[in-house]
Amino acid sequence: EKMGADTICIKDMAGIISPKRAYDIITGYKKQGGKCPIDLHSHSTSGMTGLSYQRAADAGVDIVDTDMSPVAEGTGHPATESVVYAFKDTEWDTGLNMDLLMEIRDHFRKIAKKYRHLIRMEALRPDPSIVMHQIPGGMISNLVSQLEMQGAINKLDDVLKEIPVVREELGYPPLVTPTSQVVGVQAVMNVLFGRYKNL
Numbered sequence: 001e002k003m004g005a006d007t008i009c010i011k012d013m014a015g016i017i018s019p020k021r022a023y024d025i026i027t028g029y030k031k032q033g034g035k036c037p038i039d040l041h042s043h044s045t046s047g048m049t050g051l052s053y054q055r056a057a058d059a060g061v062d063i064v065d066t067d068m069s070p071v072a073e074g075t076g077h078p079a080t081e082s083v084v085y086a087f088k089d090t091e092w093d094t095g096l097n098m099d100l101l102m103e104i105r106d107h108f109r110k111i112a113k114k115y116r117h118l119i120r121m122e123a124l125r126p127d128p129s130i131v132m133h134q135i136p137g138g139m140i141s142n143l144v145s146q147l148e149m150q151g152a153i154n155k156l157d158d159v160l161k162e163i164p165v166v167r168e169e170l171g172y173p174p175l176v177t178p179t180s181q182v183v184g185v186q187a188v189m190n191v192l193f194g195r196y197k198n199l
Contacts, residue, residue, distance in 0.1 A: 015045035047126030
């Protein structure tokens, strides 16, 4: 804020922020006299993001990031329509028109059908193990694609276990592009060819 920021964004690309952590961060900032609007950007990977958004609202969050339902949930954000409806008739009512949101939903359902072949089931389901390995959604999609190309999708669980080990060995880089890809690719190589046989 002192450096000129006009918004603060809590970027939780792995979807691991707990309801308590969301509440504590936002109330902590506001108690310190923070003036910037706070945006909570979280993916639905862990399955608890809806709860975290509710606690963030309780704490005074100004913005939560959502996706239209045809591309929401799993490694995406919570569904816009669901969040809007959940906040209807509360102090956080967005005032957005549900009928118009359904029209937008229908539009994106048609578009999503066109790209269904690119979406993997592993990216659509909540996976509570994310709280352990902390892999962002985009990284999971890339891992699945890499393993499919190698004919080794059956090694996904081994790769997910290898990622935290590689991350520790590389000095805990943040799992966001590009370092997430470095960690992910190395974990795949370690599982497929032996630990650090290929770099």
